[in-house]
Amino acid sequence: MIAPIMKAAVYRTYGPPDVVRIEDVEKPAPLDEEVLVRISASTLCTGDWRLRKPDPPLVGWFMNGFPRPKRIKILGMEFAGTVDSIGKNVTGLKVGDRVFGASWRFGAHAEFACFPERSIAKIPHNASFEEAAAIPYGGTSALYFLKRAGVKAGQKVLIYGASGSVGTASVQLAKYFGASVTGVCSTASVGLVKSLGAADVIDYTKDDFSNAGRIYDVIHDTVGKSGFWRSMHAIKRGGVYILPGPVWVGLEGALGAIWAKMTGSCKVIGGVAQGGVSALDFLAKLVETGEFRPVIDRCYPLASIAEAHRYAEAGHKKGNVVITIGGTLEG
Numbered sequence: 001m002i003a004p005i006m007k008a009a010v011y012r013t014y015g016p017p018d019v020v021r022i023e024d025v026e027k028p029a030p031l032d033e034e035v036l037v038r039i040s041a042s043t044l045c046t047g048d049w050r051l052r053k054p055d056p057p058l059v060g061w062f063m064n065g066f067p068r069p070k071r072i073k074i075l076g077m078e079f080a081g082t083v084d085s086i087g088k089n090v091t092g093l094k095v096g097d098r099v100f101g102a103s104w105r106f107g108a109h110a111e112f113a114c115f116p117e118r119s120i121a122k123i124p125h126n127a128s129f130e131e132a133a134a135i136p137y138g139g140t141s142a143l144y145f146l147k148r149a150g151v152k153a154g155q156k157v158l159i160y161g162a163s164g165s166v167g168t169a170s171v172q173l174a175k176y177f178g179a180s181v182t183g184v185c186s187t188a189s190v191g192l193v194k195s196l197g198a199a200d201v202i203d204y205t206k207d208d209f210s211n212a213g214r215i216y217d218v219i220h221d222t223v224g225k226s227g228f229w230r231s232m233h234a235i236k237r238g239g240v241y242i243l244p245g246p247v248w249v250g251l252e253g254a255l256g257a258i259w260a261k262m263t264g265s266c267k268v269i270g271g272v273a274q275g276g277v278s279a280l281d282f283l284a285k286l287v288e289t290g291e292f293r294p295v296i297d298r299c300y301p302l303a304s305i306a307e308a309h310r311y312a313e314a315g316h317k318k319g320n321v322v323i324t325i326g327g328t329l330e331g
Helices: 046-052 057-064 129-133 136-149 165-176 187-195 251-263 277-288 302-313
Strands: 005-011 020-026 034-043 078-086 098-102 112-116 120-122 156-160 180-185 200-203 216-221 235-242 266-269 296-301 320-324
Touching: 005 302, 020 302, 034 129, 046 057, 046 302, 078 112, 078 129, 098 129, 098 136, 120 277, 129 296, 129 320, 136 165, 136 216, 136 235, 136 266, 136 277, 156 165, 165 180, 165 187, 165 216, 180 187, 187 200, 251 266, 296 302, 302 320
Parallel strands: 156 180, 156 216, 180 200, 216 235, 235 266, 296 320
Antiparallel strands: 005 020, 034 078, 034 112, 034 320, 078 098, 098 120
16 A cells, blocks of 8 residues: 655755755654644744754754754644544544644644644634744743743833744733833834834844843843843843753853852743643633734745745744645545
8 A cells, every 4th residue: 555645845964945855755644642733834943944954063963863864854843734633542632623833843844744632732713824833932932931930010021032933922921921021123123023012122233232221120032142241231130031942052151040040140041941732722812812913924835945944044034934835635
């Protein structure tokens, strides 16, 4: 019996965007706790292009092998689509359900992909597939770190990189929790960040947030460019400084975290965000009530995946880059 075939964006060597090519590959089948999703939309997020390069090399090689990709050959962390089939132990979803989610297994840059049920939630009734695919990565990352920081009403929160995937989510969620939000972004994104609810926006091409004389309870650096020592000028003693990724990545962050712990100047939070169905359901409810909206910059068809990689990697996107995928297989 010939196995069913699907289209997927595959990369078999590390390198520039053009190493990702559309190929015919075998359509997967779900294991007992898995769901097979017919993908309608995915995104191209930071994790995708960093793993493709890889950047940083040691992290990429550790995750996916050396000298070439071994474990993950189809990228795509975020997804939205319909349930095509389910494993025998899946109880909360059924064939035909509109679903979205994210997984470190990747695989969503394809017409079909299997994911654990624990990483999947139902799409908000008022969201398209493209909008739903743009919720998980930025939304769950921002939610996880803001909750760890204990953001609450009355606090002043600075979001550095406020126009990116995590940044646009962090602005909206910090406001939802009752904080007064200041966003830091480029000139082109000032209007967007204000529209998301920021009480104030600092254009980093014109002003330095650390020299403005303002003090914040929480600084959330979503892109790793605020500078630890610079940020210390703008954070209150005992405040919280949130870094993307492990705090030990980068000499400045590592030394800064040690110094902050020794002096008690602030609490430094880093690491990998934890998501899951509860976080996805929370975000879905906010989308339904209009208190959260995923921001989409551009949409690319799967056939233009290399171009999408180039654009996302350039670092100027606003919100999310979405990949649209139309399934061509029947059943």
